[in-house]
Amino acid sequence: MTSVDSCKLASKAARELTGLFCIHKPSGITTGRLKYKILHKLSHELSTKFKPQVPRQYFQIVPQPQLSSVSEHLRVKTIENTVTENLQDVENTRIPLAEVTPNSSDLVMHTDYNVIVRPNFADLPIVSGDPVLPEDFKFGFLKYLGFNTSGLLLAGINLTGRAMNVLKTMKWGRTYQVHGEFGIATDTCWSPDVQPSPFQNGVGRVLERSTYGHLTAKRLEGLLVSVQANYMKAMLMNEKIDLESEAAYELAVSGLLFPGENLSDLSDPRYEKDSQSFGITDIRLVNFKSPHFVLELQCVGDKEEWISELIHDIGLRMKTNAVCRKIICIKHGPFTNQMGLLQKHWTHAHILNAIEDANEVLLSTI
Amino acid sequence: MKSSMVGLSKVLQRKLSSPSYSAVRYNCQRSGLNPNETQLEESKKEVDVSESGEVYKNILKTAQEMYGVKKNPFDQRFDVEFEPASPRIPASYNLAGYVNKSPLLQEFVRLGIDMSKWDEDRELVESILKKDFFSDIQPYIRLLTDYGLEPEKLGWFFTKNPRIFLESLDDIQVRFNYLESKRFSPSMIARIISHNPLWLSFKTQEIDEHLGYLQKNFKLTGNEVREIATRCPRLVTKNLWKLEMIKFSIWEEMGFTKEETKSLLLKDPRVFLIPSQTMVERFNYFHNIMKIPHQTVLEYPALFRTRLLRLRPRHEFLEVNNRHQYDKTRPDFVPIDQMIKRDDSFFAVEIAGSSIDVYNEFLKTI
Numbered sequence: 001m002t003s004v005d006s007c008k009l010a011s012k013a014a015r016e017l018t019g020l021f022c023i024h025k026p027s028g029i030t031t032g033r034l035k036y037k038i039l040h041k042l043s044h045e046l047s048t049k050f051k052p053q054v055p056r057q058y059f060q061i062v063p064q065p066q067l068s069s070v071s072e073h074l075r076v077k078t079i080e081n082t083v084t085e086n087l088q089d090v091e092n093t094r095i096p097l098a099e100v101t102p103n104s105s106d107l108v109m110h111t112d113y114n115v116i117v118r119p120n121f122a123d124l125p126i127v128s129g130d131p132v133l134p135e136d137f138k139f140g141f142l143k144y145l146g147f148n149t150s151g152l153l154l155a156g157i158n159l160t161g162r163a164m165n166v167l168k169t170m171k172w173g174r175t176y177q178v179h180g181e182f183g184i185a186t187d188t189c190w191s192p193d194v195q196p197s198p199f200q201n202g203v204g205r206v207l208e209r210s211t212y213g214h215l216t217a218k219r220l221e222g223l224l225v226s227v228q229a230n231y232m233k234a235m236l237m238n239e240k241i242d243l244e245s246e247a248a249y250e251l252a253v254s255g256l257l258f259p260g261e262n263l264s265d266l267s268d269p270r271y272e273k274d275s276q277s278f279g280i281t282d283i284r285l286v287n288f289k290s291p292h293f294v295l296e297l298q299c300v301g302d303k304e305e306w307i308s309e310l311i312h313d314i315g316l317r318m319k320t321n322a323v324c325r326k327i328i329c330i331k332h333g334p335f336t337n338q339m340g341l342l343q344k345h346w347t348h349a350h351i352l353n354a355i356e357d358a359n360e361v362l363l364s365t366i
Numbered sequence: 367m368k369s370s371m372v373g374l375s376k377v378l379q380r381k382l383s384s385p386s387y388s389a390v391r392y393n394c395q396r397s398g399l400n401p402n403e404t405q406l407e408e409s410k411k412e413v414d415v416s417e418s419g420e421v422y423k424n425i426l427k428t429a430q431e432m433y434g435v436k437k438n439p440f441d442q443r444f445d446v447e448f449e450p451a452s453p454r455i456p457a458s459y460n461l462a463g464y465v466n467k468s469p470l471l472q473e474f475v476r477l478g479i480d481m482s483k484w485d486e487d488r489e490l491v492e493s494i495l496k497k498d499f500f501s502d503i504q505p506y507i508r509l510l511t512d513y514g515l516e517p518e519k520l521g522w523f524f525t526k527n528p529r530i531f532l533e534s535l536d537d538i539q540v541r542f543n544y545l546e547s548k549r550f551s552p553s554m555i556a557r558i559i560s561h562n563p564l565w566l567s568f569k570t571q572e573i574d575e576h577l578g579y580l581q582k583n584f585k586l587t588g589n590e591v592r593e594i595a596t597r598c599p600r601l602v603t604k605n606l607w608k609l610e611m612i613k614f615s616i617w618e619e620m621g622f623t624k625e626e627t628k629s630l631l632l633k634d635p636r637v638f639l640i641p642s643q644t645m646v647e648r649f650n651y652f653h654n655i656m657k658i659p660h661q662t663v664l665e666y667p668a669l670f671r672t673r674l675l676r677l678r679p680r681h682e683f684l685e686v687n688n689r690h691q692y693d694k695t696r697p698d699f700v701p702i703d704q705m706i707k708r709d710d711s712f713f714a715v716e717i718a719g720s721s722i723d724v725y726n727e728f729l730k731t732i
Binding site: 027028029059121122125126128129130150195326337340342343344 | 446447448460461462463465466471472475478479480481482485647654655674675710726727729730731732
């Protein structure tokens with residue numbers, strides 16, 4: 001395999017990776033660093049697979065000026081040495097060729113042209129670098145996850161901008177599994193055991209402690225129902241339907257409610273939440289063992305900060321304090337957590353399999 | 367792609383099909399350097415081009431017949447160069463454009479130096495290209511091999527530290543003399559060079575400061591300083607400000623005594639190469655959450671060098687299986703060495719008592 005063929009194969013392999021696939025994001029990294037890790041891993045792998053083994057040949061035609069009197073004979077010689085491919089035996093093989101001479105008898109400057117054949121050093125990866133770079137891949141996430149959230153991330157390799165926009169118009173909702181703890185309030189709304197993110201204004205210092213013995217699962221469920229009702233009401237108001245009609249009921253049951261767009265003139269991030277770009281369609285209590293609890297959230301247009309603030313609000317309404325421990329994204333539209341690739345599986349072969357699995361799911365929805 | 371392969375435009379094809387350039391392959395590459403600065407002497411020859419065109423055609427024919435090569439002059443499988451009529455070397459963003467013309471770079475290829483990593487540094491490359499191998503570079507190779515560097519490692523050495531060619535031989539000799547005066551044996555010096563090529567770019571004053579800092583702050587004897595310099599020569603070239611931060615965090619934030627830090631240093635000096643912030647985060651996890659006391663940390667300093675992405679799920683999996691026992695005194699304890707170092711398959715089967723599939727499913731729920 002020559003260097004040219006290897007470069008073509010490498011570029012083909014880099015372009016064959018096209019499609020959506022699911023990643024399992026571990027907690028404690030940003031999504032930007034994830035992208036860096038995946039692309040560097042892939043580029044290293046492909047450049048080692050498609051390393052050129054045989055460099056091209058390099059023909060060099062060199063003049064040998066010679067002063068000579070009239071020479072009317074032709075000098076034809078045979079090949080003396082063959083071409084070598086080893087770099088260690090780079091002896092120039094000289095192949096003298098036939099000479100064209102004039103017929104006059106005057107002094108003429110004759111030149112011998114010799115052809116030197118040797119391997120082309122520019123094809124070695126030592127000199128020219130890797131054939132596949134991380135910049136050769138087009139990579140983009142459908143939606144981001146925060147620093148401390150883990151779970152499903154959908155990413156597209158080598159997809160055009162139009163394909164990504166089509167996928168974004170689907171507006172798939174995400175379900176989260178939120179682990180929390182009652183009795184503590186901190187700087188950030190995360191527990192002090194959790195690594196604080198460098199982008200947050202907070203260190204995880206405990207500010208308040210409170211009792212939680214008066215809590216029961218029934219009271220919590222009642223609260224969650226009222227929270228859900230408030231958000232559903234706000235989403236239905238955007239549709240401009242009578243809240244007491246049957247059409248509103250059917251919409252709410254189907255789960256196709258979306259929050260309104262951010263139409264406020266104020267572009268302050270403090271008011272983003274109030275302008276209803278965040279909508280919850282379902283909250284449920286899954287587990288409750290006195291300070292620790294587990295919720296399942298189904299929402300659209302969310303950010304990690306708003307979910308942790310939600311839990312802080314829940315704690316305040318129950319007359320205690322609450323704090324996040326874990327946020328795990330379980331579902332993103334039709335995709336589930338089990339399809340996500342772990343960090344040790346971020347390789348060429350595994351990603352191809354993951355793209356096939358994701359395509360099956362996509363076809364079943366359409 | 368970063369290879370030397372290029373596609374030719376139609377304008378160029380027309381130009382090159384004229385009789386003067388009938389068979390010249392003109393590698394077009396983006397210009398990053400001024401061509402006048404990097405011009406080699408061979409390309410300065412100027413020869414009448416009118417006569418050579420016909421001669422060249424005959425040469426090409428015979429070469430093609432001999433090797434059974436395609437008659438397409440733009441065949442990408444071989445490069446042809448006609449020296450009397452070749453154009454000047456165009457500017458290139460890569461050293462691959464100059465390899466076939468300069469014997470210096472060809473000797474580097476024989477040594478095995480990875481020149482693709484020098485491409486980002488323009489001044490370096492400009493100053494190295496002007497040198498001659500036998501007069502300028504071979505004395506450096508002789509010096510290093512005299513002091514014990516293996517010839518197989520020369521390539522690796524010069525990829526990591528090409529700036530050694532820009533320093534005078536006297537300075538390097540002075541640095542070797544300093545090491546000999548401080549009673550470093552020749553085997554120690556050989557190990558230092560072969561593991562830290564950047565040592566020789568530091569001045570003797572700076573290295574003296576670093577070694578003195580280690581001796582004073584950790585109260586080491588002369589033999590111990592030499593031992594650490596040979597085991598981990600990268601410690602000696604580390605920034606003193608960062609070393610102070612690490613020392614501060616170990617004394618003040620983690621609560622180790624001065625004797626314990628000294629034993630840590632002597633047991634595993636690579637711990638002091640980790641940035642202090644990550645060290646504190648890791649210590650926070652395995653002291654406060656895994657409940658490992660200070661003494662076991664001193665026995666297993668490899669805990670500092672494991673990433674939390676690896677430690678945290680393993681600890682939580684052991685918690686789920688009720689095997690998170692790190693005390694040596696109690697039965698069923700888990701040796702921390704094997705928990706950290708080995709593969710996931712070994713960990714899941716022998717230490718946790720279940721299979722990899724269960725472990726992989728567990729990882730997706732974290």
